[in-house]
Amino acid sequence: MTDTHDTRAATGTSQLVTSPATQSEDHNRGLQLGTATIESFADVTPELARVVVSIPDLAAEPNWVRPNVAIRFYLDERFESATRVYTVRSANVVAGTIEVDVVRHGATSPMMLWLDTLKVGDTVKFGGPRPHFDIPETGGRDVVIFADATSIPALFAILDQADQGLTGRGWVATSDEHAFSELPALPGLTLTRVAPGTGFADELATLPHPDKVVVWGAGERDEMRAVRSFFRNDNGLAKDDVAVFGYWRRGTTNTQIDMQRLQAYEAALAEGRSVHDLDDLALAI
Ligand SMILES: Cc1cc2nc3c(=O)[nH]c(=O)nc-3n(C[C@H](O)[C@H](O)[C@H](O)COP(=O)(O)OP(=O)(O)OC[C@H]3O[C@@H](n4cnc5c(N)ncnc54)[C@H](O)[C@@H]3O)c2cc1C
Structure with missing residues (x-):
């Protein structure tokens, strides 16, 4: 670099x-x-x-x-x-x-x-x-989460104080297995570690009902822009249901x-x- x-x-x-x-x-x-x-x-x-x-x-x-x-x-x-x-x-x-x-x-x-x-x-x-932003009000919906190494601390703080009834899925793009393993476990939330640097297109493609979730994401700017656009533009989610932020930009x-x-x-x-x-x-x- x-x-x-x-x-x-x-x-x-x-x-x-x-x-x-x-x-x-x-x-x-x-x-x-x-x-x-x-x-x-x-x-x-x-x-x-x-x-x-x-x-x-x-x-x-x-x-x-x-x-x-x-x-x-x-x-x-x-x-x-x-x-x-x-x-x-x-x-x-x-x-x-x-x-x-x-x-x-x-x-x-x-x-x-x-x-x-x-x-x-x-x-x-x-x-x-x-x-900064918390997970949007779910109103009974699942949350989907997209993070990288720089937003693990934010996710840690959020999950540490989250409603134990929170349900959904999350993907954390990091090579740091230990930092990932420190994230608080919630019974209804499945977090998966994925390789960093390639964006989240594969994970987005696996979502069965992307128009019926709330979204939290933070990380590389272009990757987060793609995540936000998928939910807001392609799937019509409301602004308040999508909390996605760019923390840094490659280059x-x-x-x-x-x-x-x-x-x-x-x-x-x-x-x-x-x-x-x-x-x-x-x-x-
Ligand atoms: C609200 C918010 C919260 C944040 N929280 C955290 C946090 O808790 N922990 C944390 O580590 N970061 C966090 N960040 C990101 C952090 O501020 C940036 O990574 C910052 O650019 C690092 O500054 P620098 O001086 O090291 O690099 P810069 O001088 O900004 O950048 C130098 C070069 O390094 C590259 N670069 C910067 N960051 C990264 C990275 N993470 N991976 C790969 N390349 C990079 C840039 O693209 C550039 O080419 C947060 C950012 C925001 C906006």
């Missing part, structure tokens, strides 16, 4: 951090902006680092313990001053810490370099918790993705709309 960082991306980083849009009340409503401290970190597998981070006043903000909330790390200038979004896998209110799983994806990138230099006691600026840094998001967001604000009105997967990234 190649390192796609360039001066454009680095310039974009400062724009992302200083833009009035990303500093606006609309963008940061309910977010805690502060400095976190690294309590511990360990390689759970060669593909996965688990970082425990202490958050000041964590107990004062109930959103930290909600299923599937995200945190944005503001890395320092050693890492291009890049900002990167990760999922809170779990939060410990008593200890005031959160657990974040970082997939080691093999590129030379700000987050991978950050991991390589990490020491206990290091600090990092953050913004969070930002609530594109998240700095570049965030720059394009920022432009769309600035345009939305100028038209009197909010961050909540943006359809991320519809952006031409």
